[in-house]
Structures are given as C-alpha cells and as structure tokens.
Amino acid sequence: MRRLTLVAAISVAGLLSPGTAHAADGVQGVDVSNWTGDIDWNKARDGGAKFAFVQASEGVDYRNQRFDAQFGGASAAGLLRGAYHFAQPHETDGAAQADFFVDNGGNWAADGVTLPGVLDVEDNPYKDKNGKNNCYDLSPEDMVTWIGDFTRRYRERTRRHAIIYTTTSWWKTCTGDSTKFAKNPLWLARWGTEPGELPSGWKKHSFWQSADKGPIVGGQNEFNGTESQLKALANPPAEVTVTGAAKSRKLYTITLKNTGVHPVTDVRLAGRTFGGQKVVKAGPGCSFSGTAVRCLIPKVNPGHSLRITIATKPAKTRGTVGVNVTVGSVELSLSAR
CATH class of the missing domain: 2.60.40.1530 (ntegrin, alpha v. Chain A, domain 4)
Incomplete structure (x- = not known):
C-alpha cells in the first residue's frame, strides 16, 4: 500500500521534544466556556491569540448556551476555532457522547478555519455530587474502551481524529498510561513554565495549556509548531x-x-x-x-x-x-x- 499526497502533508503532532519550554514566539491561543462570559475577540486577537477552543458540550445533556456567539466570534475576529466536549464517562458510552458533541457544535467543517474537535478527559470535578472517584469509577480497561468508542465515532462522523485534552497524571492513573491513541493529537494540560512529562502514548504534544488565566482571555495555550502547521491542522491536505x-x-x-x-x-x-x-x-x-x-x-x-x-x-x-x-x-x- 502506498499513499499519494496531492498536497504536501505537514505533520501537526508537534515539532519540539517532550519537556521543552515554550518559545516566546510560539503560536498562542485560548480556551473558553460559558463561564468565560462575553468575549472581546478582537482584543484577544490583538493580544496575540491565533486560535480558540470553545466548550460545546458535556455528557449528553449540556450545551454551552454561549457557544454560537463564542465560536462564531472567534472566527469573525480571524482566529482558527475548535470545539471541545467535557467527558462524563460514567453517564453513557463514548459513542453516545461523541454523537451529542457532533450534533451540538463539535462537527468539523472543511472551511479552512475549523480545528478538529476535542475530547476533554480529566479528573472528575463533581465527586461531591456523583460520588465517583477521579476516574469516574471506571477501570483503566473500561476507560480505554470508553475513549476508543468516543474517538472512533467522532472519526466516523467527521473523518478527523479528535484531539485529546488530558493531564499526564490522570492519563497514567485512569487509562494505565495507554498507548492506543497516538493518532489523536495531544492537548496537554500542565500549568507552569514547561509541558513536562508526556503520557507514554505520545512522543510530542500538539497543544499545551500552560495556565487557566493569563493576559489573554480564558485559558492560556500554545500550539507546538508554526502558524502554517496550525492552519494545516484545520485544513489538511487531500x-x-x-x-x-x-x-x-x-x-x-x-x-x-x-x-x-x-x-x-x-x-x-x-x-x-x-x-x-x-x-x-x-x-x-x-x-x-x-x-x-x-x-x-x-x-x-x-x-x-x-x-x-x-x-x-x-x-x-x-x-x-x-x-x-x-x-x-x-x-x-x-x-x-
């Protein structure tokens, strides 16, 4: 089997080695949700943001009421934009949540400005309400199955590999440090001055969230590559x-x-x-x-x-x-x- 690339393919998995501190001239971006409120996207752009991730959904019954304004506003200001889904793995299977995500803002469009959708899997923030542990009471094997169901359905629906947002510690604990998702770009969350250790499944990260607040609105992020490579992630070659x-x-x-x-x-x-x-x-x-x-x-x-x-x-x-x-x-x- 041989692959013919009709437009030169550009790797978007990241160019820097694991643990490399972010460069001063990196491609900056933000992530926002309903809690961020109304956003002056022109100000965010002028502050250096080139892309934005906007929460679209959570579980199978929550849609960000500000999503349309935030998602559309980012694009109108000239930013690349992507949507993310906050996983609730204990509620339904992964495929059902992927469908809900795609149907409520997470669909990918071949418009040159939309990044692949994101699966946000991290520590359970609702332990006091749902009584589950940080891994939502799923075993590592069951969590890997859940993530696999979500990412497969997302690819079936959009023909794109979903980006996975997580922390190294959560991934090690809750998936057993699974190596099964190397095709999915990694968005690593680690607040500080460098990305640090990566989960074993990835040699490089694509995005890095370095802080939940900063000089630009929302969470502070960096794409691990050039601006042209970021655009190629939104608009991949034929x-x-x-x-x-x-x-x-x-x-x-x-x-x-x-x-x-x-x-x-x-x-x-x-x-x-x-x-x-x-x-x-x-x-x-x-x-x-x-x-x-x-x-x-x-x-x-x-x-x-x-x-x-x-x-x-x-x-x-x-x-x-x-x-x-x-x-x-x-x-x-x-x-x-």
Missing part, C-alpha cells in the same frame, strides 16, 4: 491511498481510495507492461496502445474508492510478466508468473 494487485498473468487492478477530507480531482495514472505483453483493455477513464496505458480520474470523493482494471495479452505462457504503474509520486510494480 490524500489518496494507492494499492495494486496482479490477479493473474492477464489481469491487474489498481485501487485509489480517498483517505482524506477533501475531494481529489484530475488524478492521472500511467502504466507500461513488461514481459512481452500488450494491453487489450483498461478502464474506466483509460486509453491504451501497445504496452502503454494512461488514465484520467476526474474525481474521487472522501471515503470513496475507484478501481482501475488493466487486461493484457501475454506473448508467452511462462516467465514473469506484469505492469509498472505511476500515480502522481507513487510507483507500483505488479507482477505475475
């Missing part, structure tokens, strides 16, 4: 996964699957047979002559696949035959004996 198979000496298939979040258009495939065989049929969207084949795929939508089939007529019954295929920067060699 991607196509390319696979191929030799079904027989006479039949070859190449499958293109859009694994990204944007449609891809005008994908070009070029192939040439080897081993003394000619192309007798190819498609869809292909032309051929002798040993050469060329295909133009007008469009592949996100989550969709297209299979190209190449039929050949070998000149001999023995020996290795096949076809070499190029799709963008991806090269495949399919052979049969």
